[in-house]
Amino acid sequence: MLYLVPSPIGNLADITYRAVEVLKQVDLILAEDTRTTGVLLNKYQIQKPISPYHQHNEHKVVHHLVEQLGNGKRIALLTDAGPEDLCERNE
Amino acid sequence: MLYLVPSPIGNLADITYRAVEVLKQVDLILAEDTRTTGVLLNKYQIQKPISPYHQHNEHKVVHHLVEQLGNGKRIALLTDAGPEDLCERNE
Numbered sequence: 001m002l003y004l005v006p007s008p009i010g011n012l013a014d015i016t017y018r019a020v021e022v023l024k025q026v027d028l029i030l031a032e033d034t035r036t037t038g039v040l041l042n043k044y045q046i047q048k049p050i051s052p053y054h055q056h057n058e059h060k061v062v063h064h065l066v067e068q069l070g071n072g073k074r075i076a077l078l079t080d081a082g083p084e085d086l087c088e089r090n091e
Numbered sequence: 092m093l094y095l096v097p098s099p100i101g102n103l104a105d106i107t108y109r110a111v112e113v114l115k116q117v118d119l120i121l122a123e124d125t126r127t128t129g130v131l132l133n134k135y136q137i138q139k140p141i142s143p144y145h146q147h148n149e150h151k152v153v154h155h156l157v158e159q160l161g162n163g164k165r166i167a168l169l170t171d172a173g174p175e176d177l178c179e180r181n182e
Binding site for chain 2: 008011013014015016017018020021
């Protein structure tokens with residue numbers, strides 16, 4: 001199962017209870033920026049494996065991830081770089 | 092201070108931590124539907140005075156509320172009737 005989890009922008013408390021529940025249940029969290037995601041997970045005392053997943057590595061790792069999903073792994077994709085995304089879109 | 096707090100539609104866990112923090116700090120919660128709001132507040136163990144506030148009574152109570160805000164009261168307006176609102180808008 002793949003969960004798409006939007007993360008807060010600006011205020012770490014702008015995340016829903018359901019998003020935190022999902023992050024606590026998955027086997028792996030994919031993060032655009034593992035540092036900022038680490039801050040978020042730390043605040044909510046979530047200890048899960050984190051892997052980087054972004055436009056520079058997605059083509060390399062996606063097959064392995066699909067395989068894991070096929071084996072029943074629960075993975076959350078946490079998008080945390082809203083403003084950065086916007087900047088890249090404007091380039 | 093007046094806080095506008097969007098409430099979850101469909102899943103009570105679709106509310107942010109900040110929204111719950113605000114609801115725990117205010118002096119009064121204004122609710123479109125006090126019954127559904129009661130269910131939400133109960134889930135998050137929030138015990139605060141609730142007053143009905145909707146299109147059928149807003150003109151009667153708004154002056155008193157403004158007065159309370161002027162006196163430093165903290166009030167949250169919790170909108171919880173999304174679908175109902177849409178129906179009314181279509182009439």
